[in-house]
Amino acid sequence: MSLKRFLLVRVGRLLTWPVRRQLRRFEQQCENPQAVQAAVLDRILRKQANTGFGRDHHFAEIRTAEDFRKNVPVAPYEYVAPYIEKVQAGDTNALLADDRVLMFALTSGTTASRKLIPVTREYLAAYRRGWNMWGVKMYRDHRGRRIAMRPIVQMVGDPDEFRTSAGIPCGNLTGFTAKVQMRLIRRLYAVPHETGKMKDALAKYYVALRFSMDRNVSQFMAANPSTLVQLARTLDSQREGLLKDLHDGTLRGDLDIPAAVRSVLAPRLKPNPARSRELAAAAEKLGRLYPQDVWPSNATIVNTWTGGSMGPYLRQLPPYYGDTPVRDLGLLASEGRMTIPMANSTPSGVLDILSHYFEFIPEHEIDAKQPTVLAAHEITEGGSYYILPTTLYGLYRYHISDLVRVTGFLGRTPMVEFLGKGSRFANLTGEKLSEHHVTKAVDAVLKAIPQPITGYTLSPVFDDREPYYAIFLEESDATNAGQLRQFVTALDRELGVQNIEYAAKRESARLGPIRTKIIPAGTWAKWDAERLSKTGGASEQYKRPCLIGDANFHATMPVTRTI
Structure with a gap:
């Protein structure tokens, strides 16, 4: 191990020590999800009681989960949208006790308009806590691959697609978190966050590969495995141009890259003739250039969704990436992280009971006028349910339409897997x-x-x-x-x-x-x-x-x- 690598690993262990301790505490708290969830709900209601939404729904008078269910309906985004529109215009207190909204995370809605999810400091704290615990567990399970503190390939979107009337940026959450990540960790991301401004698909894949080919990549990360399939196909189909650019330290001029982005990217590229010749020889011998030919599969890991309809894409990964482990990212969306997977090759993850308050409706009752509503400690193994998160950033009994199945328990806390977006x-x-x-x-x-x-x-x-x-x-x-x-x-x-x-x-x-x-x-x-x-x-x-x-x-x- 080189001195630089040794120092990076040591720094990484120091940085993750608080998270390792937090993970141990979380596993202990999973023994009593009822008490943990009651405390989470109480904290949310007390903090948001004086917001417009809190006053309209009498948060100050709520004492029990049953009171909460009587005062707040199960509802989709459209129910909270009028409050979010006020936040967009600068009236933060309409929905949130926080004094500032950092951005709005954009996601597709069930209606024609896109959903805007407010990202606050509380949001980021919960988001990072979930990711950190997921990451520490994933790293600990793969010590033999020595992936810690090695580069990661992850493409991001534009965190600032447009602004609200109050000047709040709206865009891609991963692009935003990559941008505000601490400098040491940001250096581990092979793909510069500025690429989020790129719209052309070929250019985006090409640039991601160009910045990754001469780095000792440890992980490939994408929410949807179809992205990783397309990345691998682009590597093979564009290998001639990529190898030339790698050799010369350039970036093809015919790619559809905004001038402002190109001016940021170009100075970061250095020529690497030796690496180019090495990969060219591999391509000549194999008649192809796949990720497993560039980065050995015995030292990498794929992180992506594995549940729902992802099966057909997952079956396409081994020919491109080799026999590398696959770790599910968990049930997460712009609305927040809901599960933390604790093992490879399964979409199942433990409920993130520290971040949100969860309720569940049995699958067959979703269209009933008065469906049964269950708390996290009341759902049973093998049951299928629609999950309803309540968050610290303005979503209450939120019907996200995610159908999950209980696969088991960590302690007494349910482990669930994502089945799909329901029948609609x-x-x-x-x-x-x-x-x-x-x-x-x-x-x-x-x-x-x-x-x-x-x-x-x-x-x-x-x-x-x-x-x-x-x-x-x-x-x-x-x-x-x-x-x-x-x-x-x-x-x-x-x-x-x-x-x-x-x-x-x-x-x-x-x-x-x-x-x-x-x-x-x-x-x-x-x-x-x-x-x-x-x-x-x-x-x-x-x-x-x-x-x-x-x-x-x-x-x-x-x-x-x-x-």
């Missing part, structure tokens, strides 16, 4: 498409293009090279091929308008264009009758789903042809 969502690569997005898009396009539609449903279709969404239409609606193609092209574009995440996945080639799958006339009437007989209920109240999130749905339909 589809999520192949992180686009989180909702039925609302689909119906709004179809209605908008039909106003301009009079495509006949007897009935339709949109559903994801997984394909190794290019997954896509298919719209299922009956044969009688497909007599005008030209009009149908025009309609589907416009629908694909309009879905991107309704859901910016869908647009981003299409732009980055992680999703292909919508295709039409033609089914025989009368199929929908038969399908509806069969579904109604299984689910029960009155026919006059029945509504065919316009979005089915099952990627295997297409295999159950009598498709005669695909356009």
Whole structure:
């Protein structure tokens, strides 16, 4: 071990000592989740009692969890949106006791508008605590790989896409946290945070690789494994240009990189002819250049989501990255971290009971007028539930639509895995498409293009090279091929308008264009009758789903042809 490496490891151990102690304490607290959660809820209510939301919902009068449930409804983002709009305009106390909002984290919403989640100092404290405990446990489990204090490949987004009327930045949370990270840790990130300003997908992947190829990378980190698949494919397809740039210390001039970003990146690049020749020789011998050919798989780890619909992408990782461990990042979103995985190769993680107060609704009761609501200590192994976090930064009994299953317990605290976004969502690569997005898009396009539609449903279709969404239409609606193609092209574009995440996945080639799958006339009437007989209920109240999130749905339909 070199002196520099030795010193870095020693510094790393000093920096992580408080986190190691915190992790031990957390594991002890998991023995009594009921008491820990009661204290978390009390702290939230006491702190936020004098905010506009707190006064409107009588926080000062709440003494028990039952009082809390009577005063605050289970609700999605739209319920809290009016308060957040006031915060955007500068009235922080409408929702938050904090005197300052650092930024708004942007995420796609269940309606046409994007969600803005306020990021405060309390938010960052909880966010960092969860990440730190996740990281320390992950490092401790992989001591033999010596990954500590070695570079990490992680691409980030733009933390400052736009500003509110009060001047508060709105953008990507990972871009913001990378920017405000302590200098020593920030140096471990191979990809400069300034790349968040780049929009072109090819340029972004290329630059990430250019800055990583001559570093001793230990980890590849991305929320969605499809990002890592695309990164690996870009490395192979662009290897000639990358090796030349590595040799010369340059960055291709034809890449779509904003001038201001290029001016920051270019001076940081140094020529490395020896590394370029080494990798060129490997590429010549193998006829390819994959991540495992650049960074040995016995000294790296992949950190990414493994639950929900991620399976098909996870199966594509080994050919590119080799036999490297895969660690789930946990159930986390712009709304906050909800679980901390404690082992490899599983999406299951222990509830982060220190950061948020959690409630759960059994899966089969989600549409009931008065569903059963359970606390964290009341849910049972094997049960499937919708998770409802209450946070210190303005989200209360928040219906995020995440469906989870209890896989076991750490002490007495549930371990849960993410199953999906529920029946009203589809999520192949992180686009989180909702039925609302689909119906709004179809209605908008039909106003301009009079495509006949007897009935339709949109559903994801997984394909190794290019997954896509298919719209299922009956044969009688497909007599005008030209009009149908025009309609589907416009629908694909309009879905991107309704859901910016869908647009981003299409732009980055992680999703292909919508295709039409033609089914025989009368199929929908038969399908509806069969579904109604299984689910029960009155026919006059029945509504065919316009979005089915099952990627295997297409295999159950009598498709005669695909356009």
